[in-house]
Amino acid sequence: MIDQSVKNDYDSPWKEVIEQFFPEFIRFFFPKIYPEIDWAVDCVFLDKELEKITQDAEVGKRIADKLVRVQLMGGEEAIIFIHVEIQGSYEKAFESRMFIYNRRIGEKYDGDVVSLAILCDTNPKYRPDTFATERWGCELNFKFPMVKLLDFQEKWDELEQHENVFAVVVMAHLKSLEVKQGNQRKYWKLELVKSLYLRGWERAIVIQLFRFVDWIITLPKELETSFWDDVKQLEKEKAMRYMTTGERIGHEKGVQQGEINKAREGVIDVLSIKFSNVADKIVSVVNDTVDPVRLKAMHHEAVRTDSLEAFEKWMNK
Numbered sequence: 001m002i003d004q005s006v007k008n009d010y011d012s013p014w015k016e017v018i019e020q021f022f023p024e025f026i027r028f029f030f031p032k033i034y035p036e037i038d039w040a041v042d043c044v045f046l047d048k049e050l051e052k053i054t055q056d057a058e059v060g061k062r063i064a065d066k067l068v069r070v071q072l073m074g075g076e077e078a079i080i081f082i083h084v085e086i087q088g089s090y091e092k093a094f095e096s097r098m099f100i101y102n103r104r105i106g107e108k109y110d111g112d113v114v115s116l117a118i119l120c121d122t123n124p125k126y127r128p129d130t131f132a133t134e135r136w137g138c139e140l141n142f143k144f145p146m147v148k149l150l151d152f153q154e155k156w157d158e159l160e161q162h163e164n165v166f167a168v169v170v171m172a173h174l175k176s177l178e179v180k181q182g183n184q185r186k187y188w189k190l191e192l193v194k195s196l197y198l199r200g201w202e203r204a205i206v207i208q209l210f211r212f213v214d215w216i217i218t219l220p221k222e223l224e225t226s227f228w229d230d231v232k233q234l235e236k237e238k239a240m241r242y243m244t245t246g247e248r249i250g251h252e253k254g255v256q257q258g259e260i261n262k263a264r265e266g267v268i269d270v271l272s273i274k275f276s277n278v279a280d281k282i283v284s285v286v287n288d289t290v291d292p293v294r295l296k297a298m299h300h301e302a303v304r305t306d307s308l309e310a311f312e313k314w315m316n317k
Contacts, residue, residue: 013215014064014086019045020208021165022068026082028166029147030116037070037080044069050083053104067105081105083115090123095131099142115144122177124150149173160195165209168196172213182223189217190230197234263295270302271311282312 018025022043027034050067064086072078083105087094098115106113119126129146133139152159152170159167175188192213196206219227267286271278289295298315305311 013212015047015066017165017169017208017212018064018066018084018086024165025084028162028164029118030145033114033145036072038073038078041071046081049108050105053108054101079111081109081111081113083113084118085115086118086120089121090126095128095142098128098144099131099140102142102144117144117146119146119148119150120173120177122150124148153178163199165201165205168192168209169212171195172216176216176218182220185217186219186223186227189213189219189227190234192217193231194234260290260292260295263292263299264289267295267298267302270299271308274302274305275308279308279312282308282315285315 023034023037023039026037046067046069050065053067054065064084066082066084068082068084070080070082072080083101085098085101091097094117098117102113102115117129119128127146127148129144131140131142149170153174156171159171172192175185175192179185179188193210196209196213199206201209264286268278268283271282286295286298289298301311301314305314
C-alpha cells in the first residue's frame with residue numbers, strides 16, 4: 001500500500017490550474033457559460049477578498065475556491081463575479097454555504113454573482129445543487145450549476161481524445177481517487193505524463209499539467225525515484241526534454257515549500273476552529289515560520305492551548 005505519510009494535497013494544484021487555464025476551465029465544465037464571457041478582457045482573481053468573506057465559515061473538506069471577476073459580451077457595465085467551489089467530500093450544509101457565500105459576495109461588490117461547484121468526492125449519490133427554505137409562505141430557492149467528476153469515469157475514451165487541458169486534470173484526479181496501490185499509482189502517473197507528451201501542446205502547458213499530475217498523484221519515496229527515472233527514459237525515447245534538471249530541483253523545493261505551507265495552514269485552522277478570530281499578529285508569526293519542527297510544535301500547542309493569549313505567550317518564548 002502507499003505510504004500513509006504521503007497525503008494528497010489537492011488545494012494548491014487545483015488553484016494553480018484553474019487560474020492558469022480559467023477560460024479552458026469554463027469551456028470544459030460549463031460550456032453554456034463560455035460564449036457569454038468576453039475573453040478578450042483579462043479576468044481578475046479575487047482570492048484574498050474571498051478569503052476575507054469566507055474566513056468565519058465552518059466547512060468540510062474544501063479542495064479549493066476561487067472568486068473571479070469577468071466581463072460579459074456587450075459592454076463595460078456587464079460585470080459578473082464567478083464563485084467556484086472545488087469540494088472534496090460530503091458536507092451536510094454545502095448547499096447552505098454556497099448560498100451564503102453567493103449572498104456575501106453580492107453584498108460586497110453590489111453585483112451579480114454566479115456560483116459553480118465541482119464535486120470531487122467518491123460518493124456517486126452526493127449531488128448537492130439546491131438550497132431551499134420555506135416558512136409561512138416565505139420561500140427561497142437557490143440553485144447552482146454542479147459537475148460531478150465521477151461522471152467522467154464512463155467517458156475515459158473521450159477524455160483521452162479531448163483537446164481541453166482539463167480532460168487531463170479530470171483523468172489525474174480520478175486516478176488519484178481510484179488507484180491506491182503504489183505500483184499501480186506509478187503506472188497511471190507515468191501513463192498520464194506520456195499522454196501529455198503526445199498531445200502536441202506547447203512546452204509551458206505540458207509543464208503546468210505535469211506539475212498537476214505530479215502533485216495530485218503522490219507516490220512513496222522509493223517509487224517516486226523510480227518514476228523520475230522512467231520520465232527521463234521517456235524523454236530520451238521521444239526526443240522531448242520538458243523537465244530539466246533545474247526544474248526537477250525546483251519541483252523538489254516546491255514540494256518542501258508545499259509541506260511547510262500546509263503545516264502553517266494546519267496551525268491557523270486549529271486556532272480558527274477553536275477561537276474563531278485569530279489576531280493578525282499571530283497569523284503573521286505562523287506564516288513567517290519556515291522550520292517544520294517549529295511548525296509541528298506550534299500545531300501541538302494550538303491543540304492544547306486554552307486561549308489565544310496563552311498560545312501567543314507560548315509562541316513568543
